[in-house]
Amino acid sequence: MSKTFTLDDKRIPFEDGQTILQAALAASVYIPHLCYHPDLEPHGSCKLCTVKVGGRQTAACTLRAAEGMAVESDTGEINAQRLALVQMLFVEGNHFCPSCEQSGDCRLQATAYQLGMLSPHFDHFFPNRPVDASHPDFLLDFNRCILCSLCVRASREVDGKNVFALAGRGLKTHLIVNAPSGKLGDTDFGGADKAAHVCPVGVILPKRRGFAVPIGERTFDKSSIADYVASRHGKRGGEK
Amino acid sequence: MTAHDATRPAPPPAGAPERKPKLATVSLAGCFGCHMSFLDIDERLFTLIEHVTFDRSPFTDKKEVGECDIGLIEGGVCNAENVQILREFRQHCKILVALGACAINGGLPAQRNSIPLSSLLQAVYYSSPRLPHGGIPDDAELPLLLDKVHPIHEVVKVDYFIPGCPPSADAIWSVLRDLLAGRAPVLGHGMLHYD
Numbered sequence: 001m002s003k004t005f006t007l008d009d010k011r012i013p014f015e016d017g018q019t020i021l022q023a024a025l026a027a028s029v030y031i032p033h034l035c036y037h038p039d040l041e042p043h044g045s046c047k048l049c050t051v052k053v054g055g056r057q058t059a060a061c062t063l064r065a066a067e068g069m070a071v072e073s074d075t076g077e078i079n080a081q082r083l084a085l086v087q088m089l090f091v092e093g094n095h096f097c098p099s100c101e102q103s104g105d106c107r108l109q110a111t112a113y114q115l116g117m118l119s120p121h122f123d124h125f126f127p128n129r130p131v132d133a134s135h136p137d138f139l140l141d142f143n144r145c146i147l148c149s150l151c152v153r154a155s156r157e158v159d160g161k162n163v164f165a166l167a168g169r170g171l172k173t174h175l176i177v178n179a180p181s182g183k184l185g186d187t188d189f190g191g192a193d194k195a196a197h198v199c200p201v202g203v204i205l206p207k208r209r210g211f212a213v214p215i216g217e218r219t220f221d222k223s224s225i226a227d228y229v230a231s232r233h234g235k236r237g238g239e240k
Numbered sequence: 241m242t243a244h245d246a247t248r249p250a251p252p253p254a255g256a257p258e259r260k261p262k263l264a265t266v267s268l269a270g271c272f273g274c275h276m277s278f279l280d281i282d283e284r285l286f287t288l289i290e291h292v293t294f295d296r297s298p299f300t301d302k303k304e305v306g307e308c309d310i311g312l313i314e315g316g317v318c319n320a321e322n323v324q325i326l327r328e329f330r331q332h333c334k335i336l337v338a339l340g341a342c343a344i345n346g347g348l349p350a351q352r353n354s355i356p357l358s359s360l361l362q363a364v365y366y367s368s369p370r371l372p373h374g375g376i377p378d379d380a381e382l383p384l385l386l387d388k389v390h391p392i393h394e395v396v397k398v399d400y401f402i403p404g405c406p407p408s409a410d411a412i413w414s415v416l417r418d419l420l421a422g423r424a425p426v427l428g429h430g431m432l433h434y435d
Contacts, residue, residue: 096347118402123394124346
């Protein structure tokens with residue numbers, strides 16, 4: 001009999017060392033998240049995966065599961081906080097879905113759909129963030145960066161290249177390219193890199209692909225992110 | 241949306257005075273695409289017209305908004321006239337609805353927000369080979385441009401939002417149907433799109 005904890009009304013089996021999020025996803029149970037990727041070390045920064053354990057809030061991607069733990073996730077209170085986090089991400093950057101190549105495949109957008117976001121609620125920052133088109137095969141559109149650091153971690157941990165970094169602090173935190181010129185075209189970044197394929201939004205885009213798959217026929221046009229993520233990660237069913 | 245009969249608004253309660261709710265619509269800094277999508281409700285327009293009277297709207301060409309039950313706003317605000325009309329709508333409409341991406345986050349017109357207004361006007365009116373001597377228009381009839389394009393909720397309180405560029409006819413119909421039946425509108429998966 002494997003060890004279990006409860007997530008809302010479900011019993012989730014886990015193995016020693018698994019985080020709450022890893023165990024939940026393995027059991028095909030979705031917890032919203034943006035900065036987590038199964039192949040990379042958890043970062044715990046986006047806070048979308050915040051759950052309540054023993055009445056205290058914690059990131060499900062960093063807390064290891066423990067026998068008998070009672071975890072609350074899909075509650076009105078927590079989802080309202082997640083919605084506010086997503087709304088803040090939308091107003092901090094320039095997220096104009098109709099003109100974004102990633103629309104329909106974007107995890108920020110799909111998470112906002114999942115949380116029922118109808119408006120960004122807050123006042124927009126409308127920041128000025130020029131794009132970087134210097135690389136022959138990839139475009140960087142910083143307008144959409146949510147500072148999840150997935151590209152930073154992928155480039156460091158998997159590709160061994162250290163192409164990206166988060167610079168600045170607090171509100172001034174921003175994504176940079178590690179080159180004297182600051183341009184992606186002056187790095188050894190390439191299409192085979194893990195970092196080229198982990199961006200949850202539309203910052204790192206392959207050139208000349210654009211709208212090859214039309215709007216309306218994309219990943220999250222077809223299924224909700226909850227169904228999509230649960231079906232991709234799940235290896236065994238959660239026990240009721 | 242298949243069976244239109246099932247989607248009709250609830251009839252008014254028995255004994256209630258006969259009065260059709262008034263609906264006003266306007267396009268501010270928009271492209272009228274949301275209005276086109278509104279027209280895309282097709283034959284459901286006949287059902288709608290049984291239940292509402294149109295006040296100020298491109299459909300009626302009325303210039304002033306009267307006391308209304310529902311106001312639909314397409315587009316964000318890019319100039320002083322947009323702000324004035326938006327405030328008039330807020331003042332006269334019991335329920336104000338942001339219709340489409342531009343009303344909700346500024347949309348395409350807000351792409352100018354990272355560029356100083358003076359640079360934009362210089363680029364358009366002094367760099368264009370077709371406007372060699374025109375200068376920047378300053379006729380008193382022309383509304384003054386705002387330095388940035390803003391979504392409408394940054395100017396007035398907005399009660400409901402219908403995202404999309406444009407929102408689908410089904411989404412618009414679903415929200416109108418809910419509002420006319422006195423329910424809070426809900427847009428589920430498939431109806432909720434930002435693109």
